[in-house]
Every structure is written in C-alpha cells, then in structure tokens.
Amino acid sequence: MHLARTSKHGLAVFCAVIGSLACLSVEAQAINRYTSTSMSCSGIAAAINRDGAAIMRHTSKSGALLYDRYVKNRNFCQPDETTQRAYIPSSDLPACPVNRCKEIEFFDYR
Secondary structure, three states: OHHHHHHHHHHHHHHHHHHHHHHHHHHOOOOEEEEHHHOOHHHHHHHHHHHOEEEEEEEOOOOOEEEEEEEOOHHHOOOOEEEEEEEEOOOOOOOEEEEEEEEOOOOOOO
C-alpha cells in the first residue's frame, strides 16, 4: 500500500515537471519577423492574428531601422503587461493599427 502511494506521488511530481517544461518551450518559440512596408495593412493584421505575435520592422523618415513586437491580444503579453494601440506604416497605409505589449502602470500614492 505504501509503495502504491509513493509511486502515485512520484508520477504527480513527474507530470508537474513535464508540464512546466512544456510551458517554457511555448515561450521559447521563434517569432516571425516581417517588413511592414512590404505588406498591406490587412496582411499585417492577418500575420499577427495567425502568429499571435510578430516582429514588424520599417525604416523611419530619418532612415533609422525601427522594429517592435506586436501581438494579437493580451494573452501574448507578460502577466504584468497589457496591450496598447500603436501605428506602423504598411504598403497601403501610413498608419496601420496594431497592438503592442506595455507594462501596466499602477498609481503610486505615497
């Protein structure tokens, strides 16, 4: 009887460890990178919705390379983050709406 309880406990610990490793591997997946100005705004939205999160890059008016990570929704942000609306250039619009993660700011009433 004691042996059965020990092996059940060992199995539970093993499953917990495997489950934790599976969660870590999801976060470590590669993220797709795109050049926003070579895509239409609807193409950008489709890529982000399909991938969940994507790096979009474009060149600024001054010639600097800009990039950021854009997400489908808050589920693709860290627990202490929420989504914030941002706008990036696409091939058909100067300001295509996308979401990016932003740290949640709490008011400090000291």
